[in-house]
Structures are given as C-alpha cells and as structure tokens.
Amino acid sequence: MFTKTELNHLYRYGLSLTHNREQAFDLLKIGLEKYLYHIQFRDSPLNPQQLLCRMMKNNFLDLSKCQANGQADRQEKGEVIYLFKNELENLLVEDNELELILSSLNSDEREFLFLWGVEEYSLEKMSEKIRLSKGKLLSRLHRLKVRITNCQYKTNDCSKKGP
Amino acid sequence: MKSHLSRQLKEYYNAHALNTGQLEHLMKLQRSNIKEKKPLILNLLPLIFSGFLVGGFVFIVLQLSSTVPEKVMTEVSLGHRLSMDADYKATSYKEVQSHLNRLQFSLVVPEFLNKNEWIVLGGSYGRLLGQVVGLIHLKNRGNHQHYTLYQQPYSDKWGNEVISQKYYQKDGIKIKAWREKGMLLILAGP
Numbered sequence: 099m100f101t102k103t104e105l106n107h108l109y110r111y112g113l114s115l116t117h118n119r120e121q122a123f124d125l126l127k128i129g130l131e132k133y134l135y136h137i138q139f140r141d142s143p144l145n146p147q148q149l150l151c152r153m154m155k156n157n158f159l160d161l162s163k164c165q166a167n168g169q170a171d172r173q174e175k176g177e178v179i180y181l182f183k184n185e186l187e188n189l190l191v192e193d194n195e196l197e198l199i200l201s202s203l204n205s206d207e208r209e210f211l212f213l214w215g216v217e218e219y220s221l222e223k224m225s226e227k228i229r230l231s232k233g234k235l236l237s238r239l240h241r242l243k244v245r246i247t248n249c250q251y252k253t254n255d256c257s258k259k260g261p
Numbered sequence: 262m263k264s265h266l267s268r269q270l271k272e273y274y275n276a277h278a279l280n281t282g283q284l285e286h287l288m289k290l291q292r293s294n295i296k297e298k299k300p301l302i303l304n305l306l307p308l309i310f311s312g313f314l315v316g317g318f319v320f321i322v323l324q325l326s327s328t329v330p331e332k333v334m335t336e337v338s339l340g341h342r343l344s345m346d347a348d349y350k351a352t353s354y355k356e357v358q359s360h361l362n363r364l365q366f367s368l369v370v371p372e373f374l375n376k377n378e379w380i381v382l383g384g385s386y387g388r389l390l391g392q393v394v395g396l397i398h399l400k401n402r403g404n405h406q407h408y409t410l411y412q413q414p415y416s417d418k419w420g421n422e423v424i425s426q427k428y429y430q431k432d433g434i435k436i437k438a439w440r441e442k443g444m445l446l447i448l449a450g451p
Binding site: 100105109138187189196246 | 267290
C-alpha cells in the first residue's frame with residue numbers, strides 16, 4: 099500500500115507528464131486502479147512505485163496518442179551531441195519564468211526535467227527509466243537547453259506548446 | 262531574481278500536492294482492494310464448500326433412494342439371471358450342503374416350499390451385499406420354470422426390511438423373501 103508521501107510523489111510525476119493538476123490526479127488514479135488490479139493476480143512487485151510510474155507513463159502515452167490522433171509527440175532523431183549535464187545545471191532562470199518554460203515544453207521534456215531536477219537521477223538511471231540510450235538523452239538535453247534559453251528571451255515562443 | 266533551474270524545479274513540484282479529498286480517495290481505493298485481495302484458496306473456498314454441499318446432498322439422496330431392500334433385490338435379480346446353471350449338480354438340500362462345504366452355516370429345507378412342488382437341481386456359492394450365501398437351484402413342477410433360492414443367516418441389519426413385503430418385482434424377476442429357522446430365504450424366479 100502506498101503511503102500519502104508516496105502518492106504525492108507519484109502525483110508530481112504525473113504532473114511532470116501532464117502539466118495539469120486534474121489530469122495528473124486522473125493519471126495517478128487510473129494508474130493506481132490498474133496497479134491494484136495487476137497485483138491481484140501476481141506477486142507484489144519488487145519496486146511498486148516504479149511499476150506504477152511505468153503504468154502512468156503508458157497510460158499517458160495512450161491518451162496522448164488518442165488526443166493527437168496519430169500525431170505523436172516525438173522527438174527528432176538528431177545526432178548525438180556531446181554535452182555535459184553541467185550545462186543544464188548551471189542554467190539560471192527567473193523565478194516567475196518556470197511556469198512559462200514548463201508550459202512551452204512537451205511531456206517528454208517535462209518528464210526529463212522532473213527526473214533530473216527533482217528526482218536527481220543520474221544519466222544512467224534516467225536512460226534506464228525512460229528507455230532511451232545515453233546518446234539520445236544527451237541530444238534531448240541539448241535541445242532542451244536551447245528551448246529553455248529561447249523561451250527566456252523570446253516570450254512569444256513560450257505560447258507555442260508541445261502536444 | 263534568477264536561480265538555478267534544478268532548484269526552481271524542486272520548489273515548483275514540491276509546492277504541488279494532492280489535496281485531502283484526493284488523498285483520502287486514493288487511500289480508500291487501496292484499502293478496499295486490500296480487503297478484497299485474498300489468497301486463491303480463499304477465493305475458491307465458497308466453490309469448494311458448495312461442491313461438498315451438493316456432493317453430500319446427492320450422496321444422501323442416492324443412499325435414501327437405494328435402501329437395503331432395493332439393493333438386495335437388485336443383486337438377487339441379477340444373480341438369478343447370471344447363474345441359471347448350478348455349479349454343483351444335486352438332487353437334495355443335503356447333497357447341496359455337502360458340495361457347499363465352505364459355507365459357515367447350514368442350509369435349511371424351507372417349509373414354505375412344498376417338497377412335492379419343487380425339484381432341487383443343484384447348488385452354487387453366491388454373494389449378497391458382500392456376504393457369501395448359498396444358492397439352491399430349483400425347478401417348479403407346475404410351470405417347469407427355474408428358480409434360485411438364496412440362503413443366508415438372518416441378520417437384523419436388513420432382514421426386517423427385506424421380509425416386510427410379500428413380493429418384489431425387479432427387472433422382470435419376481436422375488437419373495439421370508440425368515441425361517443434363523444435364516445433369511447429369498448426366492449427369485451419368473
């Protein structure tokens with residue numbers, strides 16, 4: 099059984115995907131229902147939180163696919179760019195800018211930021227969780243930095259949300 | 262005022278939490294599920310119990326419908342049809358007794374059957390409700406039909422029920438049971 103702290107943690111993960119409080123709650127609720135159904139017929143998983151996170155993510159992707167009607171939120175398959183994580187860590191943003199920045203990002207990017215900034219995952223762990231190679235992750239990291247920087251200087255760009 | 266992105270992210274997400282109602286809803290969801298979650302054997306328990314109940318009921322019904330007289334008559338009628346020929350040819354009860362020397366009891370000459378009307382053809386070993394019985398093969402002088410006479414020491418466990426009726430008709434075989442000289446006698450024939 100998940101504690102209240104764990105539920106809140108999972109809710110924040112949901113929020114990183116949806117960037118919407120109600121949708122994050124719905125995502126958690128549906129995920130929890132699926133999880134409870136799942137463990138009825140199987141042994142309890144070694145890492146329940148991780149399993150529920152994966153269920154939430156899958157559910158979110160299913161919903162996104164439906165909403166986008168096939169126009170999935172896909173990252174470009176760019177070449178691997180050599181980039182140190184420090185670049186993101188040294189990035190400074192205005193206090194009131196974060197909400198706008200998050201709004202301008204797509205779910206993959208927000209999830210990436212959540213895992214990096216809040217969960218403090220290493221590149222290896224993030225690669226394992228998101229199931230992307232380190233190269234692709236670094237590529238995503240670079241694009242993310244570019245988008246955040248652009249967003250900081252071109253406020254108008256922030257209104258262009260990812261699907 | 263500028264600060265690190267990671268710090269802002271932490272503050273931003275930590276500022277968001279489920280409200281009391283949402284938390285309660287999710288906790289309740291988990292509690293109700295835990296109550297429902299039982300080991301497989303417990304889930305099957307009602308089914309197993311029902312199976313035993315139905316099985317027990319069927320057993321009792323079968324037992325009641327298959328009373329002692331019913332079982333005896335079924336065996337006698339079948340035995341009569343299967344052993345029409347005697348294993349040992351004989352012309353008297355005494356001679357039959359000498360052939361069936363493994364019987365733990367002595368055969369009796371029934372007064373119920375008039376000596377002048379019946380001819381002894383021979384004897385055989387038989388079984389009735391798991392017990393060894395003596396079979397005497399007879400022929401009726403009047404209708405020239407073959408009959409089988411079962412003899413076994415009388416026992417309270419089923420004798421009263423068997424002899425309570427005058428005649429039984431089972432699978433086309435007419436059966437008469439009576440008690441005589443401490444023996445249970447059952448005559449089966451056409």
